[in-house]
Amino acid sequence: MSTQAPHPTLLIPGPIEFDDAVLQSMGHYAESHVAPGFVKTFGETLAMTRKLFQSTNPAAQPLVISGSGTLGWDVVASNLVEKGENALVLHSGYFADSFATCLETYGANATQLKAPIGDRPSFEAIEQALKEKPYKVVTVTHVDTSTGVLSDIKKVTEVVRRVSPQTLVVVDGVCSVGCEEIAFDEWDLDVVLTASQKAIGCPPGLSILMLSGRAVETFKARKTPPSSYYSSLANWIPIMQNYENFKPSYFATPPTQLVHALHTTLSQITARPVSERFAAHRQASDRVKAAVADIGLRQLASKTENQAHAMTAIWLPEGLTPPDVLPGLLKRGVIFAGGLHKEVATKYIRFGHMGVSITDPARGDVEKAIAALKESLADAKKAKGL
Amino acid sequence: MSTQAPHPTLLIPGPIEFDDAVLQSMGHYAESHVAPGFVKTFGETLAMTRKLFQSTNPAAQPLVISGSGTLGWDVVASNLVEKGENALVLHSGYFADSFATCLETYGANATQLKAPIGDRPSFEAIEQALKEKPYKVVTVTHVDTSTGVLSDIKKVTEVVRRVSPQTLVVVDGVCSVGCEEIAFDEWDLDVVLTASQKAIGCPPGLSILMLSGRAVETFKARKTPPSSYYSSLANWIPIMQNYENFKPSYFATPPTQLVHALHTTLSQITARPVSERFAAHRQASDRVKAAVADIGLRQLASKTENQAHAMTAIWLPEGLTPPDVLPGLLKRGVIFAGGLHKEVATKYIRFGHMGVSITDPARGDVEKAIAALKESLADAKKAKGL
Secondary structure, eight states: OOSSOOOOEEBSSSSBOOOHHHHHHHTOOOOOTTSHHHHHHHHHHHHHHHHHTTOOOTTOEEEEEEBOTTHHHHHHHHHTOOTTOEEEEEESSHHHHHHHHHHHHTTOEEEEEEOOTTOOOOHHHHHHHHHHSOOSEEEEESEETTTTEEOOHHHHHHHHHHHOTTSEEEEEOTTTBTTBOOOTTTTTOSEEEEETTSTTOOOSOEEEEEEOHHHHHHHHTOSSOOSOSTTOHHHHHHHHHHHHTTOOOOSSOOOHHHHHHHHHHHHHHHTSOHHHHHHHHHHHHHHHHHHHHHTTOOBSSOSGGGBOSSEEEEEOOTTOOHHHHHHHHHHTTEEOEEOOSGGGGGGEEEEEOOTHHHHOGGGOHHHHHHHHHHHHHHHHHHHTTO | OOSSOOOOEEBSSSSBOOOHHHHHHHTOOOOOTTSHHHHHHHHHHHHHHHHHTTOOOTTOEEEEEEBOTTHHHHHHHHHTOOTTOEEEEEESSHHHHHHHHHHHHTTOEEEEEEOOTTOOOOHHHHHHHHHHSOOSEEEEESEETTTTEEOOHHHHHHHHHHHOTTSEEEEEOTTTBTTBOOOTTTTTOSEEEEETTSTTOOOSOEEEEEEOHHHHHHHHTOSSOOSOSTTOHHHHHHHHHHHHTTOOOOSSOOOHHHHHHHHHHHHHHHTSOHHHHHHHHHHHHHHHHHHHHHTTOOBSSOSGGGBOSSEEEEEOOTTOOHHHHHHHHHHTTEEOEEOOSGGGGGGEEEEEOOTHHHHOGGGOHHHHHHHHHHHHHHHHHHHTTO
16 A cells, blocks of 8 residues: 555656655655765765666766756756857757757857757767867757657767767756666766656656766866856765765755655666567557557657657647546546657647556556546546537 | 654754654655645645745745755855955854855855854944945855854844845844744844754755845846756746645656655644734743753854754763763663764764754653753763863
8 A cells, every 4th residue: 555645647748757765755854965865875876876877887987966957958058068069950840949059158159950840850960060160069868858859869979979089979868767668878968867756756856967977077177167056967976976975075065855865766766677678668669659640649749769768748739728538537547747858748748657557557547547548538538518 | 642663862953853744754655746736735835834934925935955955055145246246154053154055156256254163243244244344245144054143134134224224134043943933024124044954843945035026136136147947046936836726847856755744844833823823932941941051061153042942052061072972872872962063072962952842841851852862971980080
């Protein structure tokens, strides 16, 4: 039996349902952020973050910072790009627009390479763009939460290394870390930034990043100081290195309870090979996608290879909008999200399937959601005389 | 009986001991950040934040953002000061140095007005400095956590309004909000920034700010865009206004569990007149200060009017350092903090007395701490043959 109060099942693309033990860690008693007990917890958490990214290269640097996932953009924009340098932003939905704005705020020249809604830029277009001018960074949204489009970050990185080897590959993994395969060292990625509240299964409030040795060296070679203070790697890297070596250190008070919750969920995740976790998400995704097709609905992500494995963005039938369908889902104990991509927000809904809803099939969350979707759609069509 | 696991009593100047109900709120089940339930919780939390600051002016703007208290400095430095403008930083300890660095990161010219350790700049010196050049902001640390020095922010504001009325008064209230009196409207303050984990009694992870109408107008009159993205008021103010009007809104995912915990503690705090809370902290502080004098120890804060009411920084007897005394305190179930001010860190300890340790006298935290301090000092002196 869960220790949580009864509540509708949260199946949006984050925050997600939490494991009981993770929520219990959120209520950890007060601890000093520099006392041995917490220092050990934080140090172990950073070590497990490496495992989550399948990284063993000691030159790579994990960071866990108090803030929303959005903060990760500031870390990249204010530390890895200098004023006037170029950033290539691969666009597969809403989040690329915002990342580009963040990069420009700190002085980068951001060029967006756009694809039609439901698609991602082609490898040919990326190669072409890289040949046009020197880029300091290429950013790619691994899974765009607004469209459910998956990018192939392994192949994107291969293209970058071939055409422009020194360009840093920055992955926005907010909706992918913990559910989509990421082999940080092997794929030669430079930055993956994410948040705690999606497939990692920890409540929101932590910005989590992994930097390659190349990214750290690029930072150290800056000609100008970092253009932010709270997001400055000059402030954070020594803190993270100290904690990982079990030495207390202070720049800003860490969110001790959230770090405990992250420790608990990462202990669960890394207790088994992460490949099993990725496979479980792929299998559940296949079931969801098949059910969506069965119901006669289409996805925003237009091709099989472009479809995320931890969420599905679903076009509603002509004549229906999210407010026609979401209340029926809620009545059946399930919460989906409405659309987020500005141009088409009223035409689709989003179903998040990740974390405990997948790794603990005894919960029956996915089956309940599929049944509820079918019934709610039928009700909504009837109500509209469709 | 507390529902928390047995643990030593945390009496550092933050994080502090938490109320059971607050910690239970940290384990709230998963909710969508844009669903009616959470929107109501966040909206009420913002309204209670106004009460905490004794503010009724609708032009004032509360903000609750995912991040450490430090993030508040970035909000000020990247929104309220433009490149090349002057900031006067009143120095009463370690935190002014860091705030000045943050201001300079975003392009301000920061001038520090320093006082000897344990003191604060005089009103005459502040007036003199304000006459020398035009300042966009004056920053003052209400209680410097490194020294326990209290600033008189009411009088500082009077001086600023008389000499340089358009200069914004920015208060770093990280170690003062919730324990020291603050009458935001009446004293005509412009910004108070704080964090969740000190006298507010919520776990760490929230940056909390209150802006005056004057501060908001100053922001709107910027000639250049804000120089940060995550800290940009252009991004946050609409979000806060929407939530306070019970409308869902999205810029970055709020830390839903922490917001619940803040809601719980603010409900407790605002259930009674805040003046009673401030009086309780003053009375407890008087007892602590008297006991410290009885033991024959001196405080870093050199004058009665300079002494904070929620913490006491205590010089150790000649020949003793924090590692000689802190383990004896821990053995007796009490955790104090070591020194933090770089120049004298090895010569003093810090005793935090705020939040439930004060408002729930039945806990006996202060008495236990005073007895433990007396005994640990005696042991340490004996061990050193002093």
